[in-house]
Amino acid sequence: MYDVIFIGSGHAAWHGAQILARAGKKVALIEENKVAGTCTNFGCNAKILLDGPAEMIHHLHHYHGIGINQTPDIIWPELMAYKHEVIDPLSDGLAHMLSVDGIDIIAGHAKFMTARSITVAGETYTAEQFVIATGQRPAKLPIVGSELTHDSTDFLDLPDMPKSMVFIGAGYIAMEFASIAHASGSHVTLIEHGDRALTGFDADYAKVVVADMTEKGIKFAFNHTVSGVSAVENGQYLVTTAQGDSYQVDYVMDTTGRVANTENLGLENIGVLSDRQGILVDHHLQTRVPNIYASGDVISKPIARLTPTATFESHYIASMLLGDKKPIAYPAIPTVAFTLPRIAQIGVTTDEAKKRSDLTVIEIPYGQIMRFQTLNDVHAAIKIVMNQDKHLVGAALIGDFAPEVINALVPVINKQYTSEDIKSQIFAFPTHTGIVLPMIANYLA
Numbered sequence: 001m002y003d004v005i006f007i008g009s010g011h012a013a014w015h016g017a018q019i020l021a022r023a024g025k026k027v028a029l030i031e032e033n034k035v036a037g038t039c040t041n042f043g044c045n046a047k048i049l050l051d052g053p054a055e056m057i058h059h060l061h062h063y064h065g066i067g068i069n070q071t072p073d074i075i076w077p078e079l080m081a082y083k084h085e086v087i088d089p090l091s092d093g094l095a096h097m098l099s100v101d102g103i104d105i106i107a108g109h110a111k112f113m114t115a116r117s118i119t120v121a122g123e124t125y126t127a128e129q130f131v132i133a134t135g136q137r138p139a140k141l142p143i144v145g146s147e148l149t150h151d152s153t154d155f156l157d158l159p160d161m162p163k164s165m166v167f168i169g170a171g172y173i174a175m176e177f178a179s180i181a182h183a184s185g186s187h188v189t190l191i192e193h194g195d196r197a198l199t200g201f202d203a204d205y206a207k208v209v210v211a212d213m214t215e216k217g218i219k220f221a222f223n224h225t226v227s228g229v230s231a232v233e234n235g236q237y238l239v240t241t242a243q244g245d246s247y248q249v250d251y252v253m254d255t256t257g258r259v260a261n262t263e264n265l266g267l268e269n270i271g272v273l274s275d276r277q278g279i280l281v282d283h284h285l286q287t288r289v290p291n292i293y294a295s296g297d298v299i300s301k302p303i304a305r306l307t308p309t310a311t312f313e314s315h316y317i318a319s320m321l322l323g324d325k326k327p328i329a330y331p332a333i334p335t336v337a338f339t340l341p342r343i344a345q346i347g348v349t350t351d352e353a354k355k356r357s358d359l360t361v362i363e364i365p366y367g368q369i370m371r372f373q374t375l376n377d378v379h380a381a382i383k384i385v386m387n388q389d390k391h392l393v394g395a396a397l398i399g400d401f402a403p404e405v406i407n408a409l410v411p412v413i414n415k416q417y418t419s420e421d422i423k424s425q426i427f428a429f430p431t432h433t434g435i436v437l438p439m440i441a442n443y444l445a
């Protein structure tokens with residue numbers, strides 16, 4: 001009998017498992033695919049590695065005609081070989097690290113028999129507590145030819161970059177991967193049924209990203225719904241829309257979202273409830289069944305499904321199972337779409353702020369003001385959301401260094417920094433955070 005069994009081995013699982021094992025608990029992880037889950041094997045890590053050269057080329061573009069006359073080409077097969085060299089060993093590395101902590105890793109698909117027992121590959125395992133951390137998988141559109149479409153896992157393993165691609169959707173994955181594919185020589189079109197890209201991010205800044213991508217040659221069809229995909233001549237595919245347009249391309253990506261892995265887990269056997277977004281939990285991440293918890297992307301929740309939130313939940317569950325009974329309290333959560341240029345968001349959105357009379361939005365176009373040090377990244381800008389006490393409660397950012405700048409705002413929001421808190425410190429100059437923080441300080445209490 002284990003003390004705790006985690007189903008899944010991604011960030012939502014292994015951080016907590018490690019804490020519990022180090023505290024003397026008998027812990028196992030059950031994993032049906034690669035140990036370490038999506039982010040490590042099929043998500044963030046591979047994505048940001050493959051984005052590296054595209055990001056550098058994007059930076060070089062800022063100096064075209066003012067000091068640089070050529071940009072290099074990306075040699076995709078070499079880059080993919082490097083990805084395999086760096087990413088492939090990570091799964092075994094984590095498995096080894098967890099085994100050193102005495103954690104058992106059980107390979108196979110887990111299914112509940114009772115609230116205290118689970119079967120995996122014909123064997124039964126029992127535990128006092130279970131944590132469901134089964135994550136999400138790519139959605140498949142219910143259209144004719146859906147079997148001809150590819151997902152993010154396929155893209156991150158492409159041996160050669162297709163000459164032309166359609167991305168269905170214009171969310172995180174479509175926008176990030178379209179930027180990489182275009183920089184790697186593919187002709188890219190995004191077909192989005194909504195009227196904008198990157199819902200959840202500031203609408204003006206999302207438009208700037210779309211305009212920049214369009215200027216580079218990426219095509220967008222908004223308010224268009226894909227109705228079918230069919231195989232045509234030369235190994236190509238025809239993507240048709242309900243609006244009557246068609247696109248003949250070498251590769252089609254279905255990037256229309258992700259769905260929670262709640263099926264075939266035997267949840268109906270034990271009474272754990274879920275809705276379309278995932279497993280239902282309370283403020284202790286506890287399901288309806290008292291000894292069963294859920295963590296990470298598989299939870300039905302109104303917050304972003306990200307690696308840092310999965311890790312936060314995993315840490316929370318571990319400390320709760322070790323006796324700390326406080327309900328979970330999420331701090332402000334930063335999120336970044338690694339498009340070129342980057343776009344980021346933390347705390348209260350500008351959309352929400354506009355609806356509330358107690359909040360003020362102030363924009364600082366620091367890329368224009370500080371052009372000498374922002375690598376000519378003229379788009380770089382921040383909108384800050386202030387409350388009536390003159391505390392920062394949210395921010396939207398655009399610009400090549402937005403992912404770093406947003407992290408600098410995390411303590412400003414969570415610790416309610418005053419102007420003095422920032423001005424009493426010295427920051428390196430010239431740096432992006434070193435200019436943005438003092439500028440924001442001017443508006444704080």
Ligand SMILES: Cc1cc2nc3c(=O)[nH]c(=O)nc-3n(C[C@H](O)[C@H](O)[C@H](O)COP(=O)(O)OP(=O)(O)OC[C@H]3O[C@@H](n4cnc5c(N)ncnc54)[C@H](O)[C@@H]3O)c2cc1C
Nearest residue numbers: 008010011012032037038039043110134135296297306307
């Ligand atoms: C392409 C892509 C890029 C991303 N980029 C970023 C990024 O830049 N930044 C960021 O913060 N987030 C990013 N994310 C999101 C991030 O990857 C997830 O939020 C994070 O991986 C969630 O962790 P998790 O442990 O909840 O789920 P996962 O990592 O998905 O782990 C769940 C595990 O459970 C296993 N499993 C499922 N069912 C069973 C079963 N019945 N039995 C046994 N095992 C099972 C699965 O095989 C999987 O390994 C990205 C996601 C994708 C797809």
Ligand SMILES: NC(=O)c1ccc[n+]([C@@H]2O[C@H](COP(=O)([O-])OP(=O)(O)OC[C@H]3O[C@@H](n4cnc5c(N)ncnc54)[C@H](O)[C@@H]3O)[C@@H](O)[C@H]2O)c1
Nearest residue numbers: 169170171172173174192193194255256257258305336337
């Ligand atoms: N940088 C990051 O942190 C990062 C990167 C990638 C993925 N992720 C995670 O993965 C999740 C999934 O990403 P995603 O990009 O697949 O989903 P998403 O929800 O961000 O975007 C899906 C897009 O597809 C569109 N869409 C849906 N159905 C459509 C249809 N029939 N025709 C045309 N368009 C359609 C939606 O309007 C939306 O714009 C994210 O929500 C996030 O949690 C995070």
